[in-house]
Amino acid sequence: MIVQTALLVGLVLFSVLAIVLRDLLKSAISLAVASLLLGIIFFRMNAPYAGVFEISVVAGLITVLFILTIALTGAGDEVRESRLVNWVFPLVFVAFIVIDALVMKGLLGKIPALASGGETGSFGDVLWKGRTFDLVGQIAVILAGVFSVLALFRKRDKHD
Amino acid sequence: MIILFVVLPLVVAGILPLLGKVSRRVVPDLLANATLLFLFVYAAVAGRPLIAGGPVLQQLSWLGEAVNIRLALDGFSLFMLLAVSLVGLAVCLFSVDYMERYGAKANYYALLLIMIAGMNGLILATDLFAVYLFLEVAAVASYALVAFGLGHDELEAAFKYLMLSVVASAFILASIAVVFGMTGSLDFAAVASALKELNAGAVVGVASAFFLVGFGLKAALIPFHAWLPDAHPSAPAPISAVLSGLLIKVSGVYAMTRIFLNVFGLTPALSMVLMSLGALSMVVAAFLALGQKDMKRMLAYSSISQVGYIVLGIGIGTPLGIAGGLFHLFNHALAKGLLFLTSGSVQQATGTRNLDEMGGLAKRMPVTAATNLVGALSIAGVPPLNGFWSKLIIIIALIQAGHPVFALIAVLASVLTLWYYLLMQRKAFFGKLNEKWAAVKEAPFWMTAATVLLALLCVGIGILFSSTVTTWIQPAADVLADGVHAVIGSWGF
Secondary structure, rough: OHHHHHHHHHHHHHHHHHHHHHHHHHHHHHHHHHHHHHHHHHOOOOHHHHHHHHHHHHHHHHHHHHHHHHHOOOOOEEEEHHHHHHHHHHHHHHHHHHHHHHHHHHHHHOOOEEEOOOOOOOHHHHHEEEEEEEEHHHHHHHHHHHHHHHHHHHOOOOOO | OOOHHHHHHHHHHHHHHHHHHHHOHHHHHHHHHHHHHHHHHHHHHHHHHHHHOEEEEEEEEOOOOEEEEEEOOOHHHHHHHHHHHHHHHHHHHHHHHHHHOOOOHHHHHHHHHHHHHHHHHHHHHEHHHHHHHHHHHHHHHHHHOOOOOOOHHHHHHHHHHHHHHHHHHHHHHHHHHHHHHHHHHOHHHHHHHHHOOOOOOOHHHHHHHHHHHHHHHHHHHOOOOHHHHHHHHHHHHHHHHHHHHHHHHHHHHHHHHHOOOHHHHOOOHHHHHHHHHHHHHHHHHHHHOOOOEHHHHHHHHHHHHHHHHHHHHHHHHHHHHHHHHHHHHHHOOOOHHHHHHHHHHHHHOOOOOOOHHHOOOHHHHHHHHHHHHHHHHHHHOOOOHHHHHHHHHHHHHHHOOOOOOHHHHHHHHHHHHHHHHHHHHHHOOOOOOOOHHOOOOOOOHHHHHHHHHHHHHHHHHHHHHHHHHHHHHHHHHHHHHHHHHHHHOOOOO
């Protein structure tokens, strides 16, 4: 329980850091740490596949992409934001925590416990047999991403 | 083979950029238009016999083994597929001439087809996560299409759109997680029957609120509309037509009504919330449209206002109200598609979207002016055009259901609509011809053909409204009016 609480607190803390830090590089690394903690939570909650994906893709691959982009864009990595944002985020965050603490416990009590068992079947079963239609959607998302990059980084023709 | 609605545009989108290396214009033009023509004919001709004996549920098999691709086609989804392929076809025809100046046509068609595939996938989906996934497919393609011109405004609008859309997705995903946590399932039928037995009103309320914010953002209902007046005008005209005519309706209104009416079941409280949001959007956006000088921005605000009518109609929850809302959805898709396309013709001819700089264009572009007038009068609800009948049905339904105040608001908003559209007509097309536009010519053939097609449909459906309602709208409205029973039992696998 203590480990779980520590992990959850760490997750929230690093997520907040990712938002409030001004330096983009530090912000990206905080996000990676948050995602690593989330991955560990997934493992501990009997969801190894989710954990593996969280750590390898989100903490690993995406962080590399972020850092690469920050390195490529170089100068001007200090984000300037209006003062309103500096005030609004902490306020909303505190309000959220308060509402969460007041409401969530009662709300969760109303949700019936699901039959346990975590992830049934092998990963292949889940992906290929359980969620096949999602694969079509994923192919479509990847196609959309590739063509978006091609479209947005094309040489401008006559239209300017 | 209803999976064709998703797979065909995807496959064509995949090969288009390759073929674009061989032929930069003719092959992409032909292939994209042929795909959409096929989908339209398939939906219009083969669709109704398919669902004559009740909803079609397909479980696909691959090499003899059943795979978990489940699709459902009923009156509501067929109606939406028809609207998507019809407006998609008109937009694709328009793009043949319009997109010449942007370059990278094959790439453009590929993204357009992926967006259509995404919308079709969402319409045919039978579970909540598939809804989310195909919502994202259509959205990712639309971000790039909004920014397709690569100018500063386009990129800024696309970024704003992306940011607010991500917030919408986060709310939708959070709600899906809550529903999965409660019911242990994502399947529409299983969720609907599990929710019926569960006594968890508060949690369902939280899930509904999240969905309302998420889909409200996607549908650009007021107060969730901030992105639309930037994103829709900045996109190339055919894309504005798809976004305003289809995307906000499929990923906002369709997904919301399918889940609220067929899965959660419409409660009186939810009905009141939907009607209030609809009425608010209708009025506020109409006032905002009045003050616009940018022609496409005025149309964008008008879209928010008209989505308000649709949500108001469906929100009543009575069979007549739902039928009115859906009929207005269809009419608005046609008319707003038409108006955005004609605004594209005007922009291409004059190089401006500013209404104050225009004037007297009807003398130089008679067909564009005439089709624009048809679209404007249709949305404003002038008889005998199609928009009149759908608004009339909504207002009658409101009075029948005992909401005279909402009915009065709907009538007054309609007067406002007529007002700003007449302003647009007067500033752009009538009056004295501005000297600057003495050399302006009518739009090229395919652009004119697409607008004439949509204008004829607006007039034709207005005249033949009763047969349109009985053939297409009523079966769709029946599915929604049936509530959760439409899904429970018949949609289970």
